[in-house]
Amino acid sequence: MAKALHTHPQAREGDDNSIGSLVDAHGLLTPEAERDAAVSDDQLRELYRMMVICRRLDQEGLNLQRQGELGLWGPYVGHEAAQVGAALAMESTDWIFPYYRDFAMAVCRGIDPGNILTIFRGLTHGAWNPYEYRFAPFIIPVGTQVPHAVGFAVGCKFDHEQTAVLVGFGEGATSTGDWHEAMNFAGVFQAPVVFLCENNQWAISVPVEEQIAGRIVDRAAGYGFPGVRVDGTDVLTVYAVVRAAAQHARQGHGPVLVESVAYRLQAHTTSDDPTRYRTDADLDPWKGSDKDPIERCAERLRQRNAYDDTFAVAVAQEAEERASAMRQTLVAARPPHPESVFDLVFANPPASLMRERDEFTSSLEQGGAE
Amino acid sequence: MAKALHTHPQAREGDDNSIGSLVDAHGLLTPEAERDAAVSDDQLRELYRMMVICRRLDQEGLNLQRQGELGLWGPYVGHEAAQVGAALAMESTDWIFPYYRDFAMAVCRGIDPGNILTIFRGLTHGAWNPYEYRFAPFIIPVGTQVPHAVGFAVGCKFDHEQTAVLVGFGEGATSTGDWHEAMNFAGVFQAPVVFLCENNQWAISVPVEEQIAGRIVDRAAGYGFPGVRVDGTDVLTVYAVVRAAAQHARQGHGPVLVESVAYRLQAHTTSDDPTRYRTDADLDPWKGSDKDPIERCAERLRQRNAYDDTFAVAVAQEAEERASAMRQTLVAARPPHPESVFDLVFANPPASLMRERDEFTSSLEQGGAE
Amino acid sequence: MTGVTLGKALNLALHDALQSDSRVVMFGEDVGNLGGVFRVTDGLQEEFGRERVFNTPLAEATIAALALGMAMKGFRPVAEMQFDAFSYPSFQQVTSNIAKYHTRTGGAVNMQLVIRIPYGGNIGAIEQHSESPETYYAHTAGLKVVTPSTPADAYGLLLGAIKDPDPVIFLEPKARYWMRQDIDIPAPPLPLDRAQVVREGRDATLIAYGPTVQTALLAAEQGESEGVSLEVVDLRSLSPLDMDTLAASVRKTRRAVVVHEAPVFMGLGAEIVAQLMHDLFDVLEAPIERVGNATIPYPPSRFEKLFLPDADRILEAVDRTREY
Amino acid sequence: MTGVTLGKALNLALHDALQSDSRVVMFGEDVGNLGGVFRVTDGLQEEFGRERVFNTPLAEATIAALALGMAMKGFRPVAEMQFDAFSYPSFQQVTSNIAKYHTRTGGAVNMQLVIRIPYGGNIGAIEQHSESPETYYAHTAGLKVVTPSTPADAYGLLLGAIKDPDPVIFLEPKARYWMRQDIDIPAPPLPLDRAQVVREGRDATLIAYGPTVQTALLAAEQGESEGVSLEVVDLRSLSPLDMDTLAASVRKTRRAVVVHEAPVFMGLGAEIVAQLMHDLFDVLEAPIERVGNATIPYPPSRFEKLFLPDADRILEAVDRTREY
């Protein structure tokens, strides 16, 4: 409609629907796309392995919080396929800008999970060097990391790099102004960004139907780039689609929005009480093995004859080991000196701040606090 | 695609395409829709009349600024069809939330143009009582009035009123976070709002292709409500489409986005120098009588045999009279007492502010300033 | 009513306002059946329905703008921001529109709305959940800014804020949500512009508000046992400041310490000190001291107690004024 | 170079920074072929191309966020906000992310970026074009805030801001864009944390910054003709404050007046007065006075001169300190 009024030619959904056509009406990889993706048994087993490990770490996070070792834990059970699938779909030269729940992505990037937990123990606001892992810090103010990723990606483009940037966020984040501004900037600058919406259908107590008008995936067309809605419980689909989207971005074809639909199976965080706003019956459709990312992946492996008990036991055992290593790292973590708070404010701190630091130090020494 | 994943039923574009189908591929009312709209000759003459008057007032605004009577003028030539068509399409019980350029809308609502100009003379920040005209104040921070309209409309809905709310904004405003948040809220609350984008293809010096990814009209679908792109130089189309959209909203069917495409024929404001960023050639396609809202309307009237010289001369003469009345009102406007600035801050001012006021008054008296 | 927490007192005030005025509405993130992350709106949606108490999408700018639009339509909106730092997205709407709309409409449109913001630290939280944003709001002309320190004040001030025709930023000391007190309700609304002497004393005045009032009272008690008599004034209103009450107290004690959680630099203490030292220049025996955070982003929670005011730091500041 | 305006000096600094460091980029609304609404970026896109100097969509939050992302990628972004009040949409990005990113990454990521904001009034503009937002930024730990008062300082401070590894809010006194001065360029960057005595005097110190420095100098001249010798200190840095320079001056004159356009209430003057009166309690002969706007939204331009500091109001304040 009204095409004649269109005063500037721009990419529209449909111009490049190769990514949208990877999935069927259920958001699952089509058999054809699966063949083309040529994900090897080993790759699929790697996806399985990381999901099992990450679920175990999530459980351990919850345990640690209950035992008073953490101030807070934000479980990501239900998000394993989205986070592991997306993180492993990116090249190691690509960048990831996570949101606070993307713990499994951080683990996939090789960050020591015990160190990450020091954030939730109140020891630090950030536990890794982003440049070391090409992994930005967790961001708490919802939606605000989305334009950071766009800025970074514009930089990658200007530097003529073959780098794609993945940014994670919940469906609640799509309500923020920052999200929209970032989508529009990405389209205008044709930035190499993959927007990954982890739609778990809840923003704390607010269900998706009180959060979002229309469908998130449909918004991509309004910014002139492709959007695809995937079943966020199938890791193979997430992996193949995000890999294709990243490739699309890296090749200079601009951004892609991937909406991964799954369900938040646990409380928002350990501070939350979901019994106040949802019932067990709400969860029922999402509790079967047909919705469980790990079970579904195992089933795919079985169909390929690439799954057996030896493998499963080895993975489970590795997960145990990594969970206990995480716990050990956490409880052994030495809090930094409180004065270090002053040192981290600026790269080039003004003298007045250093004076404040000195006063603080000497009052600590006098007071003998901590 | 992926319809099976759609977890909550919601209106989508296409569910109600009655509004979208009012116009053809050129954004013009279809002959069928024109018949159905049954806009009488008198109504069309009224549209013509107000456009002629408003264009003359615009010219007078420019003159007044050049003569030093105004600090600033923001011409709206090219916007006459959008502003007059939309304003007259609304019922007098409806509300309008304008942006700073919607001067013609204010005039259509019956606000004395000479009073409006006191804003641009620096005498006041707001020159009318919104309740008197159901017309909100001009808003300078781009995009921020859009969610105000949504809030007001939610109130109308809760009060079970048959009220529609029109909100005006430029295409630049669609880049703001506030615009997106407002669109989403309107969709979630099914608020009776008509979003009118006056796409004049420039935001000061930034052309629409550096401003917007995709097409504005296509964004409505992402919020689950109808969007329609109209030729913003044809007042009949704007009038009929906005009237239908307001009716849609009033009847409880939720919001509608109308993108009216025209061209900013003048400088952004009198402070602007468009020669720095566009050429005469850029304007050429928009200068013909086929793009002139008034000429086009006259032509429609001629086709109906509803236009003759007597009418045209009478309208032109009325426009002259109103322009000179506007000038007189402006130059006769007495500035309020400077102390009144203190009285307008709060409805229930604290004693400390009244003390500041008293000190100010007595120092004025002492200093004898102004 | 016995043993009412500050959070519950706010809940009761909202309840009574919703009940007595059908134009009062309450909205924000998670204020519906969850009752807000601090349960301040507990049970209200159930009792008053989804058009009086409702969840919004996650978009603070438009939560504020919704309040503006609904106030203009004649509602009396009470909007909730979930945490201090999450009020920042609404900064433009609050500063450029809500604070200026009455002026901009020549006084025709009242911004009779309240924005509730839990603020302050000391709850062991992760980043962005412990800030003290009062400077940003208090410096913005056109807003009234208040904060209670007790359940009784919480009830009365919130009622007062809802009834006031102007926009009120209502800061809730989140670390005190669980503080208990026996209170009389219903009670009349409190005035929005009055500080209160909450403890009388002779040797110095402690000026505090919100979360630090209890800390100041603790310091005063400790001081008493050490032979120092401290007066404690609770500001209650941060903008405007009730300078008459403050000056009267300091005129008596001739020494003062201002206590807040926000960084000292450009904190509210700066204005209070500037005014008091100006107006009481000849009365003061010593310069007024300020106790607050360092000029740093809020620290990781493990360290927060080292940076927040406590009785010891307050008493050290008192000593400095007394030994001057 | 002779007769260089302050606006042109900024343009020259940007030019030299873009030329000497290929990682410097400059963006914002209308900074491309228009050269910005104040022409500060005039000719830069033409010379350096559309990947070094470019327009953005109308979205200040993401202009700031773009700067963050590009800084992280190793660029040195200089972002422009078109006017003071239009920086407010970026408030969350600046406060919660830019000011805290270095901390949040354990010092690994530098926020080497500059946000330029034309500010202040006195240009006869409509609403929202004349605000003085420095309190909001100066109170935010993690930011450096500077403002020049002359063409030479504009050049040197902007170079210094671009070279500094931390985020700098660069406030440009828009009413002084047309002020002319002969300046030497290229010149070295200026330090970001130093105030400067711009006129020596004995009887009182005028403390000013940005647009009010010229006003203070005018007052000092007028004062001289009336037999009062006034020292004028230009802050240049609003955060941190160079208290050593201020204290040294006031120690000498024993009287002071702080002058700014922002409302007095919670303006920068509050912090300066609080510190000076604290540290120089025994030295001061009179309380320090503050001259600034009333506690009102910025008035219609017809009245602005009645509310902004001028030489008369400054000298009246000086008189108050001298007659104390």
Ligand SMILES: Cc1ncc(C[n+]2csc(CCOP(=O)(O)OP(=O)(O)O)c2C)c(N)n1
């Ligand atoms: C700007 C902002 N507002 C509010 C919050 C408080 N908050 C934290 S998480 C959350 C819900 C986010 O939901 P969603 O984006 O869907 O992500 P999910 O937690 O479901 O993974 C809210 C409201 C916040 N962190 N930031």
Ligand SMILES: Cc1ncc(C[n+]2csc(CCOP(=O)(O)OP(=O)(O)O)c2C)c(N)n1
């Ligand atoms: C938040 C904000 N940022 C910047 C400005 C400065 N400004 C005023 S008008 C304008 C362009 C607006 O363009 P558009 O929305 O297309 O409306 P038009 O002026 O073309 O009618 C800009 C950038 C502003 N008023 N508000």
Ligand SMILES: [Mg+2]
């Ligand atoms: Mg969610």
Ligand SMILES: [Mg+2]
């Ligand atoms: Mg435009």
